[in-house]
Amino acid sequence: MVMNIQIKITDAEWEVMRVVWAHGSVTSREIIEILESKMQWKAPTIKTLIGRLVEKGALATSPEGRKFIYTAKVSEQESMDVYTEDILSRVCNKHNGKVIADLVEEAALSKKDIASLMELLQKKSESALEVVPCECVMGQCECHLHHS
Amino acid sequence: MVMNIQIKITDAEWEVMRVVWAHGSVTSREIIEILESKMQWKAPTIKTLIGRLVEKGALATSPEGRKFIYTAKVSEQESMDVYTEDILSRVCNKHNGKVIADLVEEAALSKKDIASLMELLQKKSESALEVVPCECVMGQCECHLHHS
DNA sequence: AACAACAGTTTACGAGTGTAGACTATGGTT
DNA sequence: AACCATAGTCTACACTCGTAAACTGTTGTT
Numbered sequence: 001m002v003m004n005i006q007i008k009i010t011d012a013e014w015e016v017m018r019v020v021w022a023h024g025s026v027t028s029r030e031i032i033e034i035l036e037s038k039m040q041w042k043a044p045t046i047k048t049l050i051g052r053l054v055e056k057g058a059l060a061t062s063p064e065g066r067k068f069i070y071t072a073k074v075s076e077q078e079s080m081d082v083y084t085e086d087i088l089s090r091v092c093n094k095h096n097g098k099v100i101a102d103l104v105e106e107a108a109l110s111k112k113d114i115a116s117l118m119e120l121l122q123k124k125s126e127s128a129l130e131v132v133p134c135e136c137v138m139g140q141c142e143c144h145l146h147h148s
Numbered sequence: 149m150v151m152n153i154q155i156k157i158t159d160a161e162w163e164v165m166r167v168v169w170a171h172g173s174v175t176s177r178e179i180i181e182i183l184e185s186k187m188q189w190k191a192p193t194i195k196t197l198i199g200r201l202v203e204k205g206a207l208a209t210s211p212e213g214r215k216f217i218y219t220a221k222v223s224e225q226e227s228m229d230v231y232t233e234d235i236l237s238r239v240c241n242k243h244n245g246k247v248i249a250d251l252v253e254e255a256a257l258s259k260k261d262i263a264s265l266m267e268l269l270q271k272k273s274e275s276a277l278e279v280v281p282c283e284c285v286m287g288q289c290e291c292h293l294h295h296s
Numbered sequence: 297a298a299c300a301a302c303a304g305t306t307t308a309c310g311a312g313t314g315t316a317g318a319c320t321a322t323g324g325t326t
Numbered sequence: 327a328a329c330c331a332t333a334g335t336c337t338a339c340a341c342t343c344g345t346a347a348a349c350t351g352t353t354g355t356t
């Protein structure tokens with residue numbers, strides 16, 4: 001299990017990555033066609049984004065004739081980790097449940113998705129604590145203020 | 149149920165908001181003391197952030213003597229919505245389950261949190277579809293590429 | 297051989313963000 | 327009355343990000 005350094009992919013770059021993840025390997029032409037119409041971006045804009053992604057190591061290039069084939073060097077999965085970690089880091093541990101509940105409410109989920117989640121929760125529940133500890137910095141969480 | 153315009157709170161500003169949410173109402177002095185030590189920020193930095201938050205309508209001020217008492221005009225809850233919506237918008241609906249599963253694995257959750265989540269999922273499962281539809285733009289999701 | 301089409305690179309530029317110094321005004325202290 | 331501490335405002339500045347034009351190099355076309 002290699003520990004990848006987290007590459008920060010910006011919102012605009014994310015659009016490019018989605019195309020690459022979807023295709024596995026693509027030419028810039030294909031990326032440009034898709035995003036010109038979805039995002040109303042000009043071709044050079046998309047070229048810039050591709051260039052930045054290559055530069056930061058999110059995309060690999062392999063020459064094919066005189067053009068390049070682009071492939072992802074980071075998976076969607078691991079790129080999403082940045083966001084999942086970020087979201088949990090914003091609130092007190094005690095609100096984690098609520099945050100996830102909000103996601104569950106908002107998300108389109110299939111019966112199968114729901115079943116897997118329940119199974120996962122079931123398993124997690126076996127080792128779960130009665131109360132999760134607040135790990136917030138003093139003064140940044142109401143936990144400290146009320147009983148201390 | 150008032151529909152609030154989403155205010156964009158940046159990462160640094162978020163630190164300030166956490167202090168305000170924790171306290172309910174605070175003076176700038178208190179905010180500064182907490183964040184000077186947590187973030188190693190200089191007082192003027194924190195003042196700038198407070199100013200920007202007031203400007204963008206995230207904080208309200210009420211004069212108390214010659215200083216101000218700051219209170220939040222947006223709740224933590226609704227501010228978090230920006231992130232929960234964002235995270236789901238990054239992946240195909242078909243991956244929503246996986247995204248939430250990752251969060252569940254990562255998050256510290258109490259037995260009670262888990263029980264509520266299970267209950268919520270149970271309820272959601274009643275009206276859940278067998279399969280969630282991919283709503284990605286053509287070319288940005290592998291759904292389209294494999295069977296079309 | 298000359299040129300057009302296109303892939304990739306370089307340069308650009310304004311807005312937002314993190315970070316912080318300088319300035320101003322006002323009330324408490326001597 | 328003079329002055330200092332402090333709260334708030336103004337100014338600043340580098341860096342990132344979204345957006346895109348201009349440039350360069352290569353290959354297929356005529």
